[in-house]
Amino acid sequence: MTVGTAPVSKTSEQFAGTARLVRLALRRDRIQLPIWLLALTALQWFSAASVIGLYPTDAERQSFAAVTAASPVALATNGIVSGYSIGAILASQIVMPLALATGLMTTLMVVRHTRQNEETGRAELIGAAVVGRKALLTAALVVAVGANVAFGVLDLLVLLASDLPLDGSLALAAGVAAAGIAFAAIAAVAVQVTDSARTANGLAGAALGVAFLLRAVGDMTGTVTEGGTRVVPSWPSWLSPIGWAELVRAYDDNAWWVLLLPTAFAVAVVWIAYVLTEHRDLGSGLVPTRAGPPRASRLLPTALGSAWRIQRMTLFWWAFGLVLLALVYGAVGDQVDDFLGDSDQVTDLFQQLGGGVEDLVNAYFSAIFGMMAIAVAGYAVQALLRMRSEEVAGRLEPVLSTAISRPRWMLAHVGIVTAGVVVLQLLTGVAAGLAYGIVIGDVPGQVPSLTGAALAFVPAILVVVGVVALLFGGLPGWCVGSSWGVLAVCLVFGLLGPLLGIPDTVRDLSPFAHVPAVPAEDVAAAPLIVLTLIAVVAGAIGVGLFRRRDITTS
Template sequence: MTTVTTGRHPNPAYAGTGRLIRLALRRDRVQVPVWLVAFAVVYAVSVWSLKDLYPTSNDLHLIAVSSAVSPVVLATNGLVSGDSLGAVVAAQALLFLALAAGLMNSMMVVRHTRQNEETGRAELVGAAVVGRRAMLTAALLVALATDVVLVVLIAAISAAFGLPVGGSVAIGAATGAAGLAFAGIGAVTAQVTQGSRAANGLAGAALGLSFLLRAVGDSTGSVDESGVRVTSSWPSWLTPIGWAQQVRPFDTDNWWVFAIFAVFLVATVWLAYALTGRRDHGAGLVQPRPGPPRAAPRLPTALGFAWRMQRTTLLWWALGIAVLAATYGSVADEMDNFLDEGGAVADMMTQLGGGAEALTDAYFAVIFLMMSFFTAAYAVQSVLRMHGEEASGRVEPLLSTALSRTRWMLSHIAVVVGGIVVLHVILGVVVAITYGIAIGDLGGPLGSLLPAALAFVPAVLLVAATAILCVGALPHRAGSVAWGLFAVWMLIGQIGPLLNLPQWVMDLSPFVHVPALPAADLRALPLIVLTVVAVLLAAAGVAALRRRDIAVQ
């Protein structure tokens, strides 16, 4: 900061908030637009595809009725409330929008509060005239501004497709309100923990718990006489994700639900401010446990140290993958009945699942594709941990010893590669076991479902290798470029078949080249090519790091 304010601020606790807002906006000048564009594209494609899949009121009524009586759809897609096009859009898209908005907001607040303290930026900023609450206030105001833009985007897209204006504003506001609720949660977790990873982990756990409680509440709800409107049971009312759905856009448009959001946001922000005044700078309320008096034999090694740094992240991702895999596997035996009732949904599932005639196989192919996006997100996050260590200056003392740059980087890469394989094994085994329990054949599905899950490992390795190249060659843009490419590839892999994109566009995504097991036959050549390309990209990233200066921010 080049300018220091010497005048007296009306409230010294908030002094410097404006400059911190500008600083946060500058740091997020790439990430926030990428998030917003991704929201806009995904939502627009969702509305367009649903409008194309269900062109008549009879089609809309049929999908609403079949969804309302299916615990699978209610748990995974969201609350059913009406049979208009807008209501079907809300039932299919609002859950994803709310979850993504919650993730974006919690990470944003943690990045501009706890991460600043962790990297030392907050201490430098605090040397100027900056109040104790200024950094948290700036982070929350930036989150609020981002959510306002998001609300406008979603409402405008809905209205552009001819949906009612009231419902369009309601679905946008529900998404933004869910995001703000998790901004408040992120503000609290940033005060409780001492590291940004732990803060993001707690906020992510809250997001996952919110999803699970809502899933239980919706799937155990009751259907009214019309057959197209579900009344959720009480667990749905315990979470911000559930509140967003209870707005019921394009149906009853329950604006009073936003009062619950307001109370929750005020409570979490008040708690965050209270905790800010009760802890030391750079410390959390929960202090880390002291380590053992003697280090483990493997800790002084490059690989052991990398494992120590990455193991908590892998544990949280493994837990989340296991929960989702168990959910999807346990309901797979019901998919044939549900898909048979909705011809358009069956066609879409078949198209995404490699053209298989067996709907259950197509369902598994789609599930493994979707879950590979999660493991790829883990890979990008874990690879970028190297960038974080470099930017914070913590890697320089390590490299001043006998540890070479190559060994340091390869040790982290080895842990990430091992984590990718472990997550896909967990995915395949848990899906197979839960599905086997549901059909009364515990070990039978394992032989086909585990290879289907492992088939996506080469594609995820290529995503990780791209992030490695970004860390090595683009140290100042590693995060934005790596996450941006991941978002593009994910969108192509998920919605490309539905939009009938040109083949050369489809080929840009590594996920498209993976055979859709168990719906399709195994083809080894694409997997070999993906693996070779991943190795070459990773080698280029390591070579690039060896040839440049260490970039400390």
């Protein structure tokens, strides 16, 4: 370094350009971020309204809290119980899902604005301007923290509008927001370690999974106290950001000091991320990319082989998670009557979610398969949007310069996702049927029955596949936000429509509203055939539009 030259590692230079990068990130997220915030706020509103309506008396709330505290499965899938006030019941049901969702939102956000920018070459272009080495990461963290704070405010307003106490509402919103910020810090380290956005998302997702499992184990092995309506979790819950959000015990202890744990964790992990930025080059990760085989597979240069290589890990992780959920849901199928207790409101809730079926077990499985079908539709959206990622990253044009045509390339991706939908539904049905059959001693009877019930949702999911393909082919610049919006419509109108009092004419906009209430009802072929035809037509139009439009990178 020349004598007299100011050192380039000065703090002011390290963070130069952060404000402009924040504005750029907010512009990129102008569609996705509002969708996330509105969806999470709607989930909180719906949950608050449901708890208030379903458990109007102290006796019903106390009974529900006691049943939940005594059920290891309920503790694993919901969260710890901290009394039986309306707020405490709501916190036991919603804190864990919200903490998990905000964690997913912020990890995806941090990876998108850091590692993905480096992977696509945007970071190199940005670095040609007056931008410090740590500005890109700082901007991503500022946006992620801001998103969690914004959701915390929206969450607080919904809780106050539901006539819940201010102190407990503040504690719940702060705990969920703090968990999201902690996961943003984890993502900040993940992007330093890896050299691809896909791997960084995988590491951050694995951290979410570990946090969920630690909390589940801690809650399941906890101690029930105070008349059976309060759970003191064991030590694994104290190692999880999701567990920290629960241990605030909103509407009960309101233990504000617990928020020091995610705060200290986030500060320490972000500091580690900043240190790691000094030890790697732009575009690379600390862990070098593993060299591939010396010779590629004969299928790799084909459209189908290339698409499979891109899509395979997404399908694998979705299959892993859905099979675990299906096993859990199937194993508790025989406990539905005990879990619902004597609450007519809860019974009515499950019957509405299950398509009006009177038999509670059948209504339970109908509701479960409906929710898991929405999750599989989420897989389809995520997997199909990889086509847009390949296009924006500039990797599509070289592929199309070979003998692979546009229709073949797109049909390969759509075909693999379609096959993935069928496989996921098949695995879901088999896993739920196997677990339920083992519990009641009827595996040969339950596996075919519940597998058929799960497969009945395939045509509805394929409609989502066709619509996303149509959006990608005709509206590439809007397809990401619009595709997730389609999924939100399916969730609200198709699954939650009966509970929200949405008219049938509006509910019919969701393909899931046309699926029979399986396994209680016989499967009618006509609506499923119509849904399949709609999916095929939408997909074919999407392929035709893609064949004629320009390839874009923005």
